[in-house]
Amino acid sequence: MSNHRPKKQYGQNFLVDEDILAQIIEAAELTPNDLILEIGPGKGALTHALLSSGAKVTAIEIDEDLLPILKLEFGQDPNFTLTHGDALKLPPPKTPYKIVANLPYYITSPLLNHYLLEQFEGGNPPETLVIMLQKEVAEKIIAKKKHSVLSLQVHLFGTPEIICKVPAKAFRPAPKIDSAVLKITVAAKPKIQADLKKLFWLFKMSFAHKRKKLANNLAGALEKTPAEIKEMLTKLKINEDARAESLTLHEWETLFNELN
DSSP, rough: OOOOOOOOTTOOOEEOOOHHHHHHHHHTOOOOOOEEEEEEEEOOOOOOHHHHTTTTEEEEEEOOGGGGHEEEEEEETTEEEEEEEOOOOOOOOOOOEEEEOOOGGGHHHHIIIIIIIHHHHTOOOSSSSEEEEEHHHHHHHHHHSOHHHHHHHHHHEEEEEEEEEGGGGGEEEEEESSOOOOOOOOOOOOOSSHHHHHHHHHHHTTTSTTTOEEEEEEEEHTTTHHHOOOOOOHHTOOOTOOOOGGHHHHHHHHHHHHHH
């Protein structure tokens, strides 16, 4: 039995609920031909379940104190590869891969940015992500009527769905909040065909001040008057008083094309 103590600096809460592990494996739809990136394997509960499916697993662990535990447990398995490092700084495999992980909550947004936006720009996104994250964040991501830059990014590159809610008691130590397993089925291409850097600039400028209406945010970014922006929105059949969070992907595409 390991005497490793979870470290707050790495957001370590180890999943111990066998039923939740089974639901993660089922959602990932694994085959023996799959290559899985597991980010933050911890003590290996999910790793064991992944390897039992016959898939190949590359586990990326930043905590060097966990490396001996993982090597001892899985080092003899030919389908297991252990990498010590920061998953946000490592390039993904060049062959098709899936991401299945009980994520440290603090890396949710940067991880989605790294493996969706950055890898779509580089031509190498994952096929699927099945990840554990805060329940509140998962619910915001799947929402279709009240977007954020993060949820727009997910919907732009794939289709998200919540697989199950996960109570705090499913972890050791138990976090102070509940979690959820989110599956993102990644699209073959972005749902808006555009220069992604320019598109995300538009997203960020439009959400720059959340309490402001879209027209006011865009007026400042584009050096136009709010009246000019409202006139353009009306022409595009977008509510001139809308806030950025209410626009659909189709409306974003229409707006982007008009501005370019």
